[in-house]
Amino acid sequence: MSEPLFEVTDLQVSFRGRSGPVNAVNGLSYTVMPGQVLGVVGESGSGKSVSSMGLLGLIRDRGATVTGSARFQGRELIGMPDRELRSVRGREIAMVFQDPMTSLTPVYTVGWHIAEQIRAHESISKKAARHRAIELLAEVGIPDPARRVDAYPHEFSGGMRQRAVIAMALACDPALLIADEPTTALDVTTQAQILDLMLRLRETHGSSIMVITHDMGVVSEIADRVLVMYGGRAVEAGTCREVFHTPHHPYTRGLLASVPRIGGEKLHRLPTIPGAPIASSERPTGCAFAPRCAERHDACTMQPLLTGDGHLSACWLTAPEVPA
């Protein structure tokens, strides 16, 4: 097996809260292999966005602390001075965010944005950067790119804008693309196009992709490996096939059960997971999912570890040793 591209170990992200620190991410570990697509799934508040933003120093809150280890191509990102981290952001690790409507500065043209991305990391002329921008726009499937390069973000539709954002993210051929809810703000047909585009670009640009989403459909379509998060921790991890066909954790089973199936039994109501996601300040000491879990038992007052061989899960039901 080759070296992992990106290896996160025991990541903790905490914010200063009204009553002491609040842990948004609590001991998260995962790896991304070169060329792999990792899907990170979880409800809102499960810590999936915060974990990736924390790694890249994008959390500007003074009360936030990020600890743990994140090795990217042999370099440690956590604790790296901001100047050095800046050379990683955009160049080695690029990000695409949820809402393409607001993620581009409204007063500049699409071409300007892409050129800024290129010129931030490479010393090339404005003209050459513009030329590259046109090529990139053509590559992400924007019609008439030589003219559209001078259009403003508001002149693009949502899907086109997300294509432009992806073109910008891929401008420096990053080794890792982190896409945070890249399709959530788009309609369904556009979603599929954007996912196809990302998979195609993975081939041409040789990037690994980390997709953060709450949408199981997106994950099943695009991911090689899946990481399920709940309450700031990973509760299950495995290949896409393993997680979707033999889910181990009750939370994953709940998520999958709440997806309607074509050709399945006609349901009066979709099954749901009872309760609501817990606030990170109110987590119990044991398993965070226990208050909503139908299969909880005495052992659940203790925190289960993420264990298993390849297909991991953090649940006492699947743990090799259950505490007495």
Next chain:
Amino acid sequence: MLGYTIRRIGAALFVLWAISVLVFLIFFATPGVDPAARIAGRNADPATLEQVRRSFGFDAPITTQYLKMMNHLFLERDLTSFVNRGSRVVPQITDALPATLSLVIGAAVIWMAVGIAMGTAAAAWRGKAADPVITLLGILGVSMPVYWLGEVINLFTQSRMHETVFRWVPPLGYVAPTENPWQWFLHLIFPWLSLAVLYAGIYARLLRGELIGALREDYVRTARAKGISERRILVRHALRCSLIPVVSLFGLDFGALVGGAGLLTEVVFGIPGIGHLTYNALQNLDLPVIMGTVMYAAFFVVLANAAVDLFYARLDPRVRHV
């Protein structure tokens, strides 16, 4: 675009007309107001009053009086003062314009530079000690009225410390730049500063608020993810977007000031500008001059509004194609 421009000009003309009617009615047709009585002086006998009324045309119907005055002001441009008969209103205004423009443009350069620098610094250092200090300085500037600040400055530069530190300060007044540019500069430096202090404070506060909002926007997060420097994020992304409301406010303030809103500064520093002219006319209740200066001021405010609308489209591409 053409239709829009025509509509815009039509609206502007309507506003100017409405202002002229309003001002005319306030001074000529408010119950209890009798311009003839003011001109004739206190305790004038009825015969004198009647004579004044006839010679100034106050016996004609109000609409005739209005049309006559507008005709003299805009078409013939020979409207004369009631107080100094024979002195024409329009040349008085055009003569006063260079002094006002000198004062306002100079002050505007200072307050925009200082206001933008202070607002940006306060937003960039938000949460650190410098931010409340800058904010406090801004409030201090806003809280000092020009007539007070100007008088204090005059007290020190013209009298108390004139023999020592401020020996170089010329007496109050105005020198045309065509006559002596250096003296022009020296005469205006304190008027500029005292007018700019007020506006710099307002603009710094406005810009700080806008910038702090902009720094929370998604596009700033995207810019940060691109790996560009914090300074570039602040200036090219956040500041560029925050300047849009600042520039539109600037247009309105600038128009009002050229229109004579710098009256207090002009009076305190003895600058013979439009504000000073208005002030004297109000003191003597010289109705034609008041009419002339008010119409002139309204014209500049309306012009500034239109200029802001057009310039706004240059600043914000989102409003260009509507």
